Amino acid sequence: MNVQVSGLTRRFGRAIAVAGVDLEIGVGVFGLLGPNGAGKTSLLRMMATAVPPTSGTLRLLGRDPGEAGQRREIRCRLGYLPQNPGYYLGFTVTEFVEYFALLKEVPAARVPGAVAAAVERVGLRDRARARLRTLSGGMLRRAAIAQAIVNEPELLLLDEPTAGLDPEQRVAFRALLRELGQRATVVVSTHLVEDVGAACARLALMDRGWIVFHGTPHELSARGAGHDSGDAPLERGYSAVLSAVRS
């Protein structure tokens, strides 16, 4: 398994963001669903080695992120798109992606090719020399996705990746996710169930720090049978599980 999580907990002061999560994720696209405040972002930040867990064990790509040397190896193989990524608005798209390629220690000789490929994959080739401050919100989001994939990550963590993308871009992005999921573990945190249905082989549903469902989109849809809240089967399953947990 590329991601092995056991009893993982993260507290921020008195608040418990993630409460003893157990999870195993291999190659493919994995969806992390849940309402606002469910703990998705905190779980992803721990997987991204941005914050350490309060307790529990976490192994990523067969390595222990608590150990400095192994953490660095993980980070070389990691792609991460935060929920609200910041931007250096004076950089061009190419410079921004190159900057992260260098920080991810992609060999200098391979950087230009890797950057060009990443920019191409997110459809920003025509704006490669544009400064970030001149881009729309959707384009900025795609630039951020480009930095996440520039090192051909084995573990790609995407937090609300389709926020700000128009429907056409969203469809293209789902195709990209499926392509990336052929070779890597892709964890997509979202509250948009249609994204999960279109791209994810497996998913987990979180609520108040717990994983309340773990299975395939089909299995989640099946949970919604007879439930009338939601327009699509997956939405009905999502609502049914949350209703059952909360009741």
Next chain:
Amino acid sequence: MTAASAPVLTRPALVERRPGLSTARLLLLELRHNAMLWMLPVALAVFWFLSYRKTMDLPPLWNLRATDLHTRAVADLIVPVTGAAALMGSREARRRMTDLMTSTARPRWARLLVTWAATTIWALVGYGACLAVIYAVTAHQASWGGPLWWPVVVTAASVVAFSAVGFAAGTLLPGRLTAPLVAVGSWFVLVLSTQLITGSQSYWQISPVVAGPWDDTLDPGVATFYPYVHDLSIAQVMFLAGLTVAMLGAVAWPRSSRRVRAASAVVAAAGVLAAGTAVRLAGTGTLDAHGMIAIPALHDAASDLPIRFTPVCSRGSIPVCLNPAYSRSLPAVAAVLSPVLREIAGLPGAPVRVIQVAATYKQGTGNVISTGLAGGALQGEPPEFRLLLPDQQTGGPFLTNHELAGQVRDSIGPAIVASLVSDGPDASEAQHAVAAALSMDAGMPAGTDYPGQPVPRGTRVQGHQETGQGPSCSGAGCGSGAAGNLDKSSPSYAAARRFAALPLAAQRSWLAQHLTALRAGQITLAQLP
């Protein structure tokens, strides 16, 4: 294959094998997008308006231009450099990129070091531009000597340290107000630190804005006749390097692994130790006889040896010789002294030349510094008149050639006459009268405050605590026993007028016969022709 059943991937990561190339490329990106780059025009404009013109108004003497540039550049650059560095240090947090940056492989300290290095490089480029212009113009204008490099090293080290301080503040306390607060705060600390300097033995001399004895005005004689004493510079560089290392150690501390934290703590402690040692060394500094701060533990005895030079001399019966650094002043000085030198040339005991020498410096109480001439004005066999130009005595180099000539005429001309007849406070009335007469004939005032013997009217004193002169002197016996001090109704004045009215040949004839007796005080007023 489902997500739940896949194995752990084993492909080797695309890891950099030559990290130097990546670091260089990262540095280029940081250089291209650095706040200091945008701050450079501001820094250069500040330098132009506040410092450049004032520095260039100074005479083209290397020591003056170098030390003035040092002091001014440090004060000018501290605000833009610390401000820009604080902006760059707080950039990640302000742009909310901390998570994204943390998840990258390059260690945080290494990443931040590149950003800081780019900021510092631009700051040094800015200083280098100021330095290049000042030194290039000075090289074109100066008649002798070469650039001083220790003030340059101290200023460059200051720029690096300011950058580290600003960057550390921005990194550790990120916020929108960090940059302006750090910039203004640093400036106040720099300026206020000099207010605490009392005497040459002060710990506060470690302040990088100090280039020599504080509260002493620039003196063109310092580091012209003797080498620049770099003791204080070494201590300052040591302090600034320690400060830089301590700040960078502090930057590496947060959100780092235990090993990096331990290393950063050691580095920071080493920096603090170095800075503390430098402060202690600065506290042992004393003003040396040549007007610079000497620190015993760092002192190189070679800097006490005078610089060899071939003086530039005027033509005439008694040539006037100056240090070649002052060659631009020679025509004016020689012209103004020529009447008196013609008058006394060939007389027994008259100087065979007038030669410029170094002033000596002595620390008084507080920030009082006295300058003077070691020994008598007339020395050697055959005798030479040892000349201190007025700007060497007063510490004020800001004289035009015309002003300098005027002061030489009023001060040195009468002193030459006085030295010839051994006039002074204890001299006879006949000596006073002859000295006054010769001065009148040469169109000079008879009084002088020239510091050399035998006219010890007093030494010039500089500093903010005692701005007056040293041992005061008044009355007919003061200074050269000048006619300016002679009562016009006194017999001495009448004798002086009578002697001055004699034809030059008669004067010279009488002096040739009686000068030795006159100097010995054996001639009475009645015996004067």
